[in-house]
Amino acid sequence: MLLHSPFRSFYLGRLVSMLGSAMTPVALAFAVLDASGDAGHLGIVLACQMGPHLALLLLGGAVGDRLPRRTVLVVAHLGAGLTQGLVAYVLLTGNYRLWLVGGLAFAGGALTAFTSPAQRGIVPELVAPDDLQRANSLLAATRSAVLVLGPTVAGLLVVAVGGGWAIAGDAVGFLAAAVLFGRLPATPAPSTPPPGRRPGLWRDVREGWTVFVALAWAWPVALAYFVINLVNTGPWQILGPTLTGERDGEAAWGVVLSLRAVGLLVMSAVMYRLVVRRPLRFGRLAGALGAGPLIALGLGLDTYWLAVFAFLGGIGFAASGITWDTALQRHVDRAALARVSSIDDLLSFAAIPVGQVLVGPLAARWGGATVALWCGIVFAVAALAPLAARPVRTLESDHLSTVR
Incomplete structure (x- = not known):
């Protein structure tokens, strides 16, 4: 246990x-x-x-x-x-x-x-x-x-x-x-510097970047997360409550967020038991569900359907995040894991404030619903795009897909 x-x-x-x-x-x-x-x-x-x-x-x-x-x-x-x-x-x-x-x-x-x-x-x-996957599922649920x-x-x-x-x-x-x-x-x-080598953290940073770029299955997914955070976090945080409140009242947004959280929790529990043979392929396909709430928001669907898509989006986010963390921990050398993780984090986090700053002017120019719709479409494309890379599609875990 x-x-x-x-x-x-x-x-x-x-x-x-x-x-x-x-x-x-x-x-x-x-x-x-x-x-x-x-x-x-x-x-x-x-x-x-x-x-x-x-x-x-x-x-x-x-x-x-x-x-x-x-x-x-x-x-x-x-x-x-x-x-x-x-x-x-x-x-x-x-x-x-x-x-x-x-x-x-x-x-x-x-x-x-x-x-x-x-x-x-x-x-x-x-x-x-x-x-590893069970540990990441437990952490994600918490x-x-x-x-x-x-x-x-x-x-x-x-x-x-x-x-x-x-x-x-x-x-x-x-x-x-x-x-x-x-x-x-x-x-x-x-990681310990070899004898005779002058220690240098910035040299370690450069070596970490070299390792990251060499991982043909990792950098396409990390770049996808950059785009996803760029088009999702700001629009969802800013346009979500604005458009939902205008149509159905402020309380409706709380319902939507609650259903999204339920989806995250449910899928985290499922992933505790489910082991997938090809985690990145499964994670990318499931992750595309995260585009649903933005598309529903852009199409002006009522609160019921928006909440349904938010629930499914929570499922997608949980599945993609857990499989991604597990793949990194299982397939990146222990001596470089923190550096590769930091590059992934930097790409993900740096995109968020950019998206938050851009969403207001874009909504003022083309309308909030239009921006939300196109952000959802870009989200879906970015989530699925890494599957074009064969190393992403074929990266395997050590077990067949099963529930235990």
């Missing part, structure tokens, strides 16, 4: 960390707005978080391959607990200064750049190859549940005790996660 193995401490640490991370955006938004009274301050603080995360991701991948990943996770979560604790102290004591909170947000964003590659890379060190519950819990805490205290709770969560990660078994550094 996975939760009776060393994976248990990682799972619990990740759960605590994810819950805090899901709560923080809501708590931070209300806390900064209450302290400053200026929405512009909130935008600056959020940019201070995202900027270093993107800028340092490749370096974080190199560190995740150069140092023991347990060490990276412990240090990063201790640092995150410290920065969040200081943000909470500043807000609770009434000493808010934009430069101070922005600087702490910058430090916190930098730490997350080292966390995500190490988290992805450590899973194969904790479970047997046969259990992440989906946390993304649903986290903002709700944060909202209740903000109302009950204020945003500052909610952020303090997040700080405690990061420290608890560091303790749990510290209980993981000690493993040597995945």
Whole structure:
């Protein structure tokens, strides 16, 4: 059983960390707005978080391959607990200064750049190859549940005790996660420079890029995720509530989001049992379902059908994400896994703010429904395009498709 193995401490640490991370955006938004009274301050603080995360991701991948990943996770979560604790102290004591909170947000964003590659890379060190998909399915199901519950819990805490205290709770969560990660078994550094070679992290970054480009099955899928995030996240977050609210009221959007979350959870549970022979082919075909909600939005379908497509889209996102993570962990050399993961993360995350910035002007020019429809079409094409590459279609797991 996975939760009776060393994976248990990682799972619990990740759960605590994810819950805090899901709560923080809501708590931070209300806390900064209450302290400053200026929405512009909130935008600056959020940019201070995202900027270093993107800028340092490749370096974080190199560190995740150069140092023991347990060490990276412990240090990063201790640092995150410290920065969040200081943000909470500043807000609770009434000493808010934009430069101070922005600087702490910058430090916190930098730490997350080292966390995500190490988290992805450590899973194969904790479970047997046969259990990788089940481990990723369990993590995906938990992440989906946390993304649903986290903002709700944060909202209740903000109302009950204020945003500052909610952020303090997040700080405690990061420290608890560091303790749990510290209980993981000690493993040597995945990658050690050969004798006589001068250590250099940027050289490691370049070598990671070389490995990534050489993986004929990996870079087409990573580029597809770049396009998908470009045309999906911004339009869905911005046009979704706008168009749905205009047609069916604000409550309808909540129903749609809830059904999407249910789809994510259901498919995560199914993938815990289902093992596919060719994971990338299965993941790309299932991932195309994610285009459905945008197409339904663009066609002006009523809430019932939009919710149905959102449910199917959640299924597609879960299947594609779980198979992708499992393929990386199973087929990328352990010594380069964090670096390859960081390149994949950078491509995915960098596309999101671009799409968020572009969707408003595009909707003003051609109309929100038209933009949503074309974004859905591009999404579907991008999801299926990697199947044109034979290495993507034929990459195999070690087991035949079955349910166990």
